[in-house]
Amino acid sequence: MHILVTGGAGFIGSNFIRLILKKYPGYKVSNLDKLTYAGNLENLLEVECCKNYRFLKGDICDAKICQRLIKTCDCIINFAAESHVDRSIVSSQEFIRTNVIGTDVLLSLAKKYKIKRFIQISTDEVYGSISAGEAREEEKLKPSSPYSASKASADLQALAFYKTFRLPVIITRSSNNFGPNQYPEKIIPLFITNIIDGVRLPVYAQGKNIRDWIFVLDNCRAIDLVLHKGKPGEIYNIGAGNYLNNITLARLILKEMGAKQDIIRFVPDRLGHDFRYAINSKKIRNLGFKLKYTFLEQLRLTINWYIVNCKWWKPLKKY
Ligand SMILES: NC(=O)c1ccc[n+]([C@@H]2O[C@H](COP(=O)([O-])OP(=O)(O)OC[C@H]3O[C@@H](n4cnc5c(N)ncnc54)[C@H](O)[C@@H]3O)[C@@H](O)[C@H]2O)c1
Structure with missing residues (x-):
């Protein structure tokens, strides 16, 4: 093929x-x-x-x-x-x-x-x-x-x-x-790379918006x-059913990286910001699909990937 x-x-x-x-x-x-x-x-x-x-x-x-x-x-x-x-x-x-x-x-x-x-x-x-x-x-x-x-x-x-x-x-x-090789403008690599660089984490509004990871x-x-x-x-x-709001996600990444929780910075909300995404994945499961990976383990792997691969993302960051 x-x-x-x-x-x-x-x-x-x-x-x-x-x-x-x-x-x-x-x-x-x-x-x-x-x-x-x-x-x-x-x-x-x-x-x-x-x-x-x-x-x-x-x-x-x-x-x-x-x-x-x-x-x-x-x-x-x-x-x-x-x-x-x-x-x-x-x-x-x-x-x-x-x-x-x-x-x-x-x-x-x-x-x-x-x-x-x-x-x-x-x-x-x-x-x-x-x-x-x-x-x-x-x-x-x-x-x-x-x-x-x-x-x-x-x-x-x-x-x-x-x-x-x-x-x-x-x-x-x-x-x-989420995972390795994601451009550091997206929220998970943005937070990880900001923490490595000692830069505060921008969180929209109150950080209550929910996404499935x-x-x-x-x-x-x-x-x-x-x-x-x-x-x-x-x-x-x-979908994976890993529903998290952005503030919980930020706090979790800070905790996993051993960083202080006070480096979160609330910023004005994104225009037209959708509050919650949630999809039903029964159809793909009926086709035989089963999730192989768990969220926390892969989040840890992803954090580690960005720590090890600074050369990959450093030239892409703008503050
Ligand atoms: N990242 C997510 O969380 C997510 C979730 C659901 C769906 N998607 C969809 O998955 C797809 C891939 O997303 P991603 O996160 O890998 O995006 P990405 O931005 O990392 O990669 C997009 C790629 O497309 C290339 N590209 C852009 N314009 C092009 C053009 N005109 N011709 C040829 N190549 C072009 C870019 O060079 C880049 O390599 C997208 O269609 C996106 O809408 C992404």
């Missing part, structure tokens, strides 16, 4: 590529990535010499380069995206370009070249804030931020390609990922399952 991974130099994509090449030595993986500020080829040092792996620098909005790759592959897994909510609040243009137009370029070429599987990597944020209970896959989409609105648009376009052309599209919507390799394992056993036209939520 030849898989085209887009955005494979980012956090989840690079973890996914490493997992796939280890698990399926007979598969071929092509990685198309624009190398934006979030893309980093150091995430892939471990596999760069594999003869069944190749990297191509390019933009998913560029139909010419995408066509060259899609012509020869069986499946596409689209991780490529602008992924940071705060940046989408500052300016949404790149979010529309990559997340919506880029996805449409890939879908159109996938249709042209009769791709066997198109996996669109989406997010629980498309459901918007869930005041009680958990969103199922058929829940109405109510995105709040320009980021989640662009992801929801891409989901709808992907589903339209399934309905109109029977393109075998599958969508995954995971909760918040999944270890990145559990999400990658679920995507692998969907790639092999998922049903075209379906959406799969991928």
